[in-house]
Amino acid sequence: MTDNTHKEAQHLHRLILFSDAVFAIAITLLAIEIHPPEHWHGVADLFGQMQHKLMAYVVSFAVVGIYWVSHRRTYSRLRRADGALDVLNLVMLGLLALLPLATELLWESGSVAAALVYVGLVTSIGLAHAVAWGYAAFFGTLSEPMPALEKIYVLLRVALLPGLMCSLSFVSIITRTPWGWLGMALVVGGLSVVNRLMARKTATSTVQTAEA
Amino acid sequence: MTDNTHKEAQHLHRLILFSDAVFAIAITLLAIEIHPPEHWHGVADLFGQMQHKLMAYVVSFAVVGIYWVSHRRTYSRLRRADGALDVLNLVMLGLLALLPLATELLWESGSVAAALVYVGLVTSIGLAHAVAWGYAAFFGTLSEPMPALEKIYVLLRVALLPGLMCSLSFVSIITRTPWGWLGMALVVGGLSVVNRLMARKTATSTVQTAEA
């Protein structure tokens, strides 16, 4: 039994290392297709010509970064892994590895259609991540003990947040209005309040469990 | 002696980490040669033009994913590594690293000859993996104690499964008939039955060993 537990923990460990490597490669490859312009005069002109590419790079780097943080957080709450989680995690990574391609699409075309494809991909990664978490927390019993409400809260946060943040920032960039950034500030503020409430609730329920 | 055992476990650990990194890079590089088309009108047209590349990407991602899962499974049953396993594992990785090239061949030509080369490479990776496992389990005594029958079963599964799955899915894609997918369902179903029988048998023999 102990040998099996050890193996399942090893499995989770290797799953995380593999995912980290894919995250690291995807985030570093974002810059590999960016090349300096052939002719440029002075630093200002250089940045002027590269502005779209650099902005797309910053957005995509932020997206992969947010997903890495999100992955680190959710998987730190797992105790073990199984074959189904392998597959679901691979689906998420398979979508993530397409992000350099979507980034190229974004800077080359810069059209609303390209932005839609991009946001669609970002949202799909979030949904795939949420499916993996949902499986791990509800069906595979792979997570540490935690209240069902918290599991659902993590599920919703993982599923919706990245697509929402990405959409809101595009709204602000495309319409050149501050409404998108304002929306993001509201979401971040709201989440920190909910996080605090969840923590208090968990603490209380832990105390109750301990007292019982 | 203990120092040596520790070193051999370290060896296995480093071998696995190195392999994981190669898997992660190969799987992420699959997408790097895909570029968006120069002219496209609307999202439907974009996906229409990129359809072959995306399908080849999905198939190759699945292939590398299956090999990663297979590698993780078989190597989790090893206790230590040696120089010969290093070499055999490198041969397998050397073939795996050619998969982005074979994927490019597949989407550019799309001919039956290209599909043959692709299936041939996938099958070679499986055979190289099987040779590594066979060495580790039968000659190098690197695996944990397990019945010879189970070792052979793992050997056959590792050697034949990926090439078979890949061929069957190509049969369905090329002939546009469901026979390939049906075959895959039969194989997966049959394997899960065999897996269950193997597990029962192992459990019984473990009990018998414990009782003896």
Add this chain to the structure above:
Amino acid sequence: MTDNTHKEAQHLHRLILFSDAVFAIAITLLAIEIHPPEHWHGVADLFGQMQHKLMAYVVSFAVVGIYWVSHRRTYSRLRRADGALDVLNLVMLGLLALLPLATELLWESGSVAAALVYVGLVTSIGLAHAVAWGYAAFFGTLSEPMPALEKIYVLLRVALLPGLMCSLSFVSIITRTPWGWLGMALVVGGLSVVNRLMARKTATSTVQTAEA
């Protein structure tokens, strides 16, 4: 509590592994855009034609190498990680991942403007690293116990050293005078003296603490 401490140590571990992967990819990608010239006659001509690219490669490899050493050193003094450090570390990695691009700029243009952009990027990476360290040491209380003076010294070294070294080497390369290399020798010599003084001081204060 112990479970939490374990998790925070795990967090730091995963943060370091992820950073290492990004460092490794960035440093290896530096060479990927370098291609041999189409026509060359003999080894001397080959090196003559590739001289600029190889020199830019050597400088960039040294830069990433120095940052890796610096990262390894500072993060070995941390005990745990938190969400803010994730973000600050990602910002640093996001700048670092642009170095292959800046290297290409350097060898293609070779102008003073390109050198300025390059030095600017190297300096930004140093500043981003320093911000991450400053947060970890002063605000996040993530570091092991150490005197405030030492924290500040590490902060300044991390923030200023790479940009300074890079500028000095460029001064020597562009002006073809030894003043830059001389400056570097002075800086390295001065730092080793300061390092020794810091070590003595820390040893003394440790003894005093132990005696108290």
Add this chain to the structure above:
Amino acid sequence: MTDNTHKEAQHLHRLILFSDAVFAIAITLLAIEIHPPEHWHGVADLFGQMQHKLMAYVVSFAVVGIYWVSHRRTYSRLRRADGALDVLNLVMLGLLALLPLATELLWESGSVAAALVYVGLVTSIGLAHAVAWGYAAFFGTLSEPMPALEKIYVLLRVALLPGLMCSLSFVSIITRTPWGWLGMALVVGGLSVVNRLMARKTATSTVQTAEA
């Protein structure tokens, strides 16, 4: 003191992980510049046209593989790492990361001059690795306790073997004679005899030490 020992072991661990990542990326990038030919008729023609590229790939994959095995072996005999080893190891990795470039040179030109540059790079990697090992074993006292003779033997093997093997295989490929392969067989055979003698000698000296 114990805290320091732990840190130095961690340092070595991170150094090895970083090196493994660079090895893995370099070995996987070898294939990335290989593209299928535009026109080909049948599988035989495809392999005929790609023959030079695939042969260069096989040789380079073997070279990186041998260096990885060599790195794993020598570093498994180290107990800790220091700043100087960081730098010497980085120099070796910096040369290794140029191998995809040298491989491209080899298959594009195919001249004797290209082969010379290639063998020169392979030999330089070996020498850089030997310098790192020599520092670790003789000056930095970073290795586990072992006889000086064995340290020197490892040094010579690490320094000379890869360049020698690479030269011999090129001799056979270029002159189309079996002398190179024959030489390799002699070297491998001779080394296995020496290895056995070394092992016996070490065992004897260990017994003598234990008896004393």
